[in-house]
Amino acid sequence: MSLIAAILLSISANLDTLTVAISYGIKKVKLSFLSLSLITFITTGGTFISMYFGLKISEFISADSAAFxxxxxxxxxxxxxxxxxxxxxxxYTDSSYIDNNNKSDDLTLKESITLSLALTINNLGIGIAASIAGISIFLNTLCTFVFTILSLILGLSIGNSYLSNIFGKYGGLVSGIIIVLLGLYECLF
Structure with missing residues (x-):
């Protein structure tokens, strides 16, 4: 069951990444291999660090209490x-959010690092909580790595399609719902 929890958590944590990638796709921004790698490694490293911190916190309380x-x-x-x-x-419903910018740009190295740090900071609390709840650090870090790459590639593709309106508008809501459901599952089982 730990694998399913790690996959769900990684998908949920990466919906922000997906949404950002969709917005870049809408604006015709391109990600180089270096930018994609930086974003993936920094966010994955942040996940590992936050989960390790959560594991250290859980050493001071019982396993059942920590999970709860x-x-x-x-x-x-x-x-x-x-x-x-x-x-x-x-x-999210403002038409300017979904307007296409016909200009094509590459994400700079500085923008890639800034984006990576923002996505990492956004997910720190989730990583700490997941680790305390008993979700495997190794599995979640691995899943985060895979789903970050997939979210970036898929998001850019979606951003260039009509599906951008759906994913772009509701990514934050879906992410929140998945995290609540994962928390409820961890509480009850």
Whole structure:
């Protein structure tokens, strides 16, 4: 079951990455292999560090308590993401969000690092909570690596298609719901 939890957590944590990639695809921004690699390695490293930190925290409390606290943290993070989505709903439904910019640009090295750090910081709490909840660091780090690459490639492709309206608008909401469900699952089972 740990593999399923790691996959769901990685998918959920990477919905932000997917949404950002969609927005870059809409704007016709291209990712070089170097940019893709930097974003993937930095976000994966951030996941590992946050989960390791969560594991160290869990050494001071019982396994059952740690799992329950971690699951509650996931639920609260997911609820926060859902509320944040609705707070920013006007932004997501604004037509300028989905307008195409016919100019094609490459993501610079500085922009790639900044984006990587922003995505990593956004997922730190999730990594700590997941580790405390007992989700495998190795499996989640591996899944994060794979799903970051897939999210970037898929997001850029979607950004160039009509599906961008659906994924671009609802990525934050779906991410929050998945995290809440994962937290509830970890609480109950």
């Amino acid at each position: 606290i971690g699951a509650l943290m996931l639920i609260f993070i997911g609820i926060y993401m859902i509320f944040d989505y609705f707070k920013n709903y006007k932004y």
